[in-house]
Amino acid sequence: xxxxxxxxxxxxxxxxxxxxxxxxxxxxxxxxxxxxxxxxxxxxxxxxxxxxxxxxxxxxxxxxxxxxxxxxxxxxxxxxxxxxxxxxxxxxxxxxxxxxxxxxxxxxxxxxxxxxxxxxxxxxxxxxxxxxxxxxxxxxxxxxxxxxxxxxxxxxxxxxxxxxxxxxxxxxxxxxxxxxxxxxxxxxxxxxxxxxxxxxxxxxxxxxxxxxxxxxxxxxxxxxxxxxxxxxxxxxxxxxxxxxxxxxxxxxxxxxxxxxxxxxxxxxxxxxxxxxxxxxxxxxxxxxxxxxxxxxxxxxxxxxxxxxxxxxxxxxxxxxxxxxxxxxxxxxxxxxxxxxxxxxxxxxxxxxxxxxxxxxxxxxxxxxxxxxxxxxxxxxxxxxxxxxxxxxxxxxxxxxxxxxxxxxxxxxxxxxxxx
Amino acid sequence: xxxxxxxxxxxxxxxxxxxxxxxxxxxxxxxxxxxxxxxxxxxxxxxxxxxxxxxxxxxxxxxxxxxxxxxxxxxxxxxxxxxxxxxxxxxxxxxxxxxxxxxxxxxxxxxxxxxxxxxxxxxx
Numbered sequence: 001x002x003x004x005x006x007x008x009x010x011x012x013x014x015x016x017x018x019x020x021x022x023x024x025x026x027x028x029x030x031x032x033x034x035x036x037x038x039x040x041x042x043x044x045x046x047x048x049x050x051x052x053x054x055x056x057x058x059x060x061x062x063x064x065x066x067x068x069x070x071x072x073x074x075x076x077x078x079x080x081x082x083x084x085x086x087x088x089x090x091x092x093x094x095x096x097x098x099x100x101x102x103x104x105x106x107x108x109x110x111x112x113x114x115x116x117x118x119x120x121x122x123x124x125x126x127x128x129x130x131x132x133x134x135x136x137x138x139x140x141x142x143x144x145x146x147x148x149x150x151x152x153x154x155x156x157x158x159x160x161x162x163x164x165x166x167x168x169x170x171x172x173x174x175x176x177x178x179x180x181x182x183x184x185x186x187x188x189x190x191x192x193x194x195x196x197x198x199x200x201x202x203x204x205x206x207x208x209x210x211x212x213x214x215x216x217x218x219x220x221x222x223x224x225x226x227x228x229x230x231x232x233x234x235x236x237x238x239x240x241x242x243x244x245x246x247x248x249x250x251x252x253x254x255x256x257x258x259x260x261x262x263x264x265x266x267x268x269x270x271x272x273x274x275x276x277x278x279x280x281x282x283x284x285x286x287x288x289x290x291x292x293x294x295x296x297x298x299x300x301x302x303x304x305x306x307x308x309x310x311x312x313x314x315x316x317x318x319x320x321x322x323x324x325x326x327x328x329x330x331x332x333x334x335x336x337x338x339x340x341x342x343x344x345x346x347x348x349x350x351x352x353x354x355x356x357x358x359x360x361x362x363x364x365x366x367x368x369x370x371x372x373x374x375x376x377x378x379x380x381x382x383x384x385x386x387x388x389x390x391x392x393x394x395x396x397x398x399x400x401x402x403x404x405x406x407x408x409x410x411x412x413x414x415x416x417x418x419x
Numbered sequence: 420x421x422x423x424x425x426x427x428x429x430x431x432x433x434x435x436x437x438x439x440x441x442x443x444x445x446x447x448x449x450x451x452x453x454x455x456x457x458x459x460x461x462x463x464x465x466x467x468x469x470x471x472x473x474x475x476x477x478x479x480x481x482x483x484x485x486x487x488x489x490x491x492x493x494x495x496x497x498x499x500x501x502x503x504x505x506x507x508x509x510x511x512x513x514x515x516x517x518x519x520x521x522x523x524x525x526x527x528x529x530x531x532x533x534x535x536x537x538x539x540x541x542x543x
Contacts, residue, residue, distance in 0.1 A: 049472050050472045051470045064486075065486045066535065068535075069516060069536075149484065152476070152484050177473060196428070199426075200426050205469070389433070
């Protein structure tokens with residue numbers, strides 16, 4: 001088996017992996033190596049040809065390929081090595097990883113630290129268990145996006161989209177521009193899953209109906225999709241069968257959520273959060289295996305790549321520090337989701353011998369208007385802010401200062417609508 | 420007099436902006452929480468513009484499609500005209516990032532540019 005040695009090994013050359021690799025190099029790690037299963041950098045951004053990226057990170061609006069290119073240029077400039085067409089099979093017990101590629105066969109990469117940046121994959125019809133036949137024409141929104149934007153294949157002419165996630169809405173616009181008719185976007189919840197700006201620019205602009213509190217109850221068709229049955233749902237999200245109606249279409253796209261891709265993580269025995277489906281980490285994006293860090297959608301599904309870049313730089317920098325023996329073990333305190341909060345990431349904070357600043361990302365449980373957001377420890381409010389509105393589809397954050405004097409106590413993040 | 424409710428898309432906050440005006444101009448803008456929202460709402464009211472992103476066919480590159488965009492936003496009612504022109508266009512690599520592919524597309528005064536680069540040849 002071929003053997004390679006590096007300071008920091010990064011799995012995945014998408015936005016998370018590239019930002020982590022850059023930060024690791026900038027922190028002083030000499031040899032940073034990315035293992036990528038595709039033949040190019042950029043990950044999913046290669047097919048995200050729409051604008052809307054970089055508004056907070058670069059303070060300008062970019063398309064996915066443009067956003068990725070900026071990081072790819074820096075990766076090259078800093079001399080980060082990339083192994084393309086290489087699939088990581090497992091993390092090795094000795095601290096590195098094993099990968100394979102058609103050209104080099106099996107390779108054992110020894111690394112001082114590893115950054116997990118594998119991203120996520122889409123939930124399918126089988127995750128939802130939609131009844132009906134199994135014809136051609138049922139796609140996840142992202143695979144349709146890849147076919148249309150990279151492979152020059154059109155997926156259908158009359159389309160129903162289940163789920164109001166961002167990819168689904170963006171594909172509604174994309175399909176319309178390419179000449180298909182989008183009959184409706186169907187969302188089981190009473191609110192939009194994705195960003196409001198995508199509803200405006202992708203659905204409203206093209207008069208595509210959004211059916212909230214509805215779902216697809218059956219798929220019909222033998223060889224090809226011939227239509228779907230759609231019904232309203234009650235407050236328990238069960239279909240009201242008396243409202244069922246048939247919508248003729250040849251294609252059903254699913255935009256029903258993303259699942260962090262953590263097979264490697266689980267196999268390595270790293271602790272996984274049952275809520276985010278990603279590894280539990282501290283503010284350094286350090287997992288329960290101290291030499292393994294994680295960032296981006298493998299950690300928790302993000303709505304904006306800008307957040308991924310920031311979080312991944314933290315992971316890359318810390319991985320380089322760990323590899324150089326500069327990241328010391330510390331007292332760990334827990335961060336928990338309090339009233340109105342679904343999850344908080346990072347789940348742990350390592351208290352250091354001097355003050356440390358920590359950014360907590362979290363999602364609210366339900367949409368609301370003007371909302372007070374705060375972090376508390378016991379009875380003490382550590383930080384609070386008021387935002388004009390909240391939505392489960394839009395990640396919130398709080399920046400905390402953690403003094404060295406904090407002991408084992410728990411920090412909880414809470415939200416409350418202000419009347 | 421014309422009234423319009425506009426959901427602001429400048430930032431993820433999504434303010435609901437109420438705007439009243441007529442042919443002579445905008446009279447009142449309410450509901451925005453920043454100056455960017457005011458500018459956006461006025462532009463939406465008078466003539467909405469959008470950045471068009473799509474792909475063009477490249478006949479001699481490893482991948483058949485190249486992502487493209489308009490260099491600036493174009494009037495929303497011109498999107499269809501732009502797409503009709505783009506659909507028929509064929510290009511050849513090499514193409515550099517931000518290279519102008521179609522100047523003044525559909526008479527909008529805006530150029531269609533490459534979002535990224537494409538090398539010649541290769542295989543996927």
